[in-house]
Structure formats: structure tokens, C-alpha cells
Amino acid sequence: MSDFFASAEQSLLERHGLADFDQLWQVQLDAVDEPNTERGGWSSVYRLELEGRGFYLKRQSGYLTRTLHHPLGEPTFSREFRNISRYQKLGIPALQAVYYGQRKVNGEMRAILMTRALDGWTDLHELLQRWGDFDPAQRQAIVAACGELARTLHDAGQVHGCFYPKHIFLRARGEAFQAQLIDLEKTRPRLFGQRDRVKDLEPLFRRADAWGETEVRQFLAVYLRAPQDSPLLQAWVGRLHKRRQHKGAH
Known part of the structure; x- marks a missing residue:
């Protein structure tokens, strides 16, 4: 799966040096809650502010869900991103994705999902x-x-x-x-x-x-x-x- 960028935010991420997987993985942020540590890995959510706009950056490693289509497991964010995209195509009002990417590092699958914050909601x-x-x-x-x-x-x-x-x-x-x-x-x-x-x-x-x-x-x-x-x-x-x-x- 190739990385996804929302066209409206890609230039914003580029201006802040956050336009690829490694940069988004390494940026230092405070988690908004305690990380999930089930499924043999971890998953955490962070708040990111860029030029007065709010985003949520979610990172996970080895945090997989297993289905008939993915018996060996896939990142839970992969499924969530797929559903976000489906809702958008079907016209169902829901949160919007800004970035999605995944990489295999040292035998573990890492994934990043970034969404627009629902500020004002x-x-x-x-x-x-x-x-x-x-x-x-x-x-x-x-x-x-x-x-x-x-x-x-x-x-x-x-x-x-x-x-x-x-x-x-x-x-x-x-x-x-x-x-x-x-x-x-x-x-x-x-x-x-x-x-x-x-x-x-x-x-x-x-x-x-x-x-x-x-x-x-x-x-x-x-x-x-x-x-x-x-x-x-x-x-x-x-x-x-x-x-x-x-x-x-x-």
C-alpha cells in the first residue's frame, strides 16, 4: 500500500518537515492518553498543532488485527483508514484522514494514521x-x-x-x-x-x-x-x- 496524503494538507506537512513516514514517526509529541498494549504490540495517540490547525497523530507497532482476509494480521489503523475512505466515498459524515502509511521495521509492522481534529465539535x-x-x-x-x-x-x-x-x-x-x-x-x-x-x-x-x-x-x-x-x-x-x-x- 502506498502512502496516502490528503491534498489539502500535504503542503502544510512539507513546510513543517513532516511529509514522510519517518518524519511523522520520529516527531516528539505528548500522548493524549495511556498507550494500548494489547495484541502483542502498542498503539498511541498524539495531538499535533500546525499553523493553528489541530490534528491527531496515531502510531502503532506490532498492533495487529486478524481477519479472514488477513489471517497473519494487519495494523488496526489500516482497517480504520480503509473505513474512513469508504465513508468518504459513500457520503457518510465522519472524521477525515490526512495521512496513512505503514512500514515493516525489524520484523514488526508499524503504521501511522493522521486525522483532522474535530475542533469546534x-x-x-x-x-x-x-x-x-x-x-x-x-x-x-x-x-x-x-x-x-x-x-x-x-x-x-x-x-x-x-x-x-x-x-x-x-x-x-x-x-x-x-x-x-x-x-x-x-x-x-x-x-x-x-x-x-x-x-x-x-x-x-x-x-x-x-x-x-x-x-x-x-x-x-x-x-x-x-x-x-x-x-x-x-x-x-x-x-x-x-x-x-x-x-x-x-
Whole structure:
């Protein structure tokens, strides 16, 4: 796989001497959290500021995931970058890649994934912590943005796999909100129709503690493009409730 550079940022990286794999691997940065040390290797995330613009630089070595297509393993960032590219082609709002590259060094596979920081965006988890601060119109606009995002995702034939409040980022645009997704490592094609869709959405409602029946119905009305009192929407409420009961039993 040849290195990927986003054309909009390549000259910026060149100006700062960060336009190849080795330079990005060696640049000294502070990690934003503790490194992951599973899968026989390590993976870490760093914040990078260049000319007032924010980025996240992720580096890993020997941190592999094994699949049927890659029985010997591939860097987890490789899969994530592939999914970022797929979302972009399908028109699903999500984080944007700036650089991806991988190298084998001393028998270990290294990989770098650099993405644009979502500065100015806030994850849904944080918004739910202060749900009471929003007026009814703002709440409905946030819920509607999440419902539209889920509809776009599933209409494109994808399931996210971790459709959680911490992975949905929003920002206000006038009276409306925009929404996009992060953490695409577990995303996959939607194979089982409605079952996949219910399975993808139920964790969101289980984790969105501040949402009640009103918000769930508002979300589904946008997602299904159906009236809140429609038999279709009521059937979905039942399916989601059944899924939650099933998860609770396990």
C-alpha cells in the first residue's frame, strides 16, 4: 500500500518537515492518553498543532488485527483508514484522514494514521451530561441530527458497530446541528437488513441515559421518515425494547 496524503494538507506537512513516514514517526509529541498494549504490540495517540490547525497523530507497532482476509494480521489503523475512505466515498459524515502509511521495521509492522481534529465539535456523551441546559428546540435539533446521521449510515449499506454517544460528534449550525462519526475500526457492510440496523442503534439508546421516550420517538421519526404515531415507528420501538431486554438478560 502506498502512502496516502490528503491534498489539502500535504503542503502544510512539507513546510513543517513532516511529509514522510519517518518524519511523522520520529516527531516528539505528548500522548493524549495511556498507550494500548494489547495484541502483542502498542498503539498511541498524539495531538499535533500546525499553523493553528489541530490534528491527531496515531502510531502503532506490532498492533495487529486478524481477519479472514488477513489471517497473519494487519495494523488496526489500516482497517480504520480503509473505513474512513469508504465513508468518504459513500457520503457518510465522519472524521477525515490526512495521512496513512505503514512500514515493516525489524520484523514488526508499524503504521501511522493522521486525522483532522474535530475542533469546534462536541461528542453526544458530553452534550447528554448537560441535557437539562438545552431548550426543547435545541434538544430536538440534536436528536434529529443523530437520527439523520444513522439514516445516512444505514442507507449507505453500513453499520458502525460502536454507535455510542462518545463516537457521535455534533456542532450547531444556526438552529440546526450537524453530526458525524469517529472510531470506524469495527464498521462493516450491513448484511442482515433490519436485524443489523436494530443491533447498531440499540446501544445508543441504552447509553443515552438523558433520553426518554420522547427523544427515542423523535430520533426514529427522522430515521424512518415516519410520523411518531405510525405503526412502523411503534414496531421499531418494540424491536429496540426487545433487543435491550435480550442484552440485559446476558
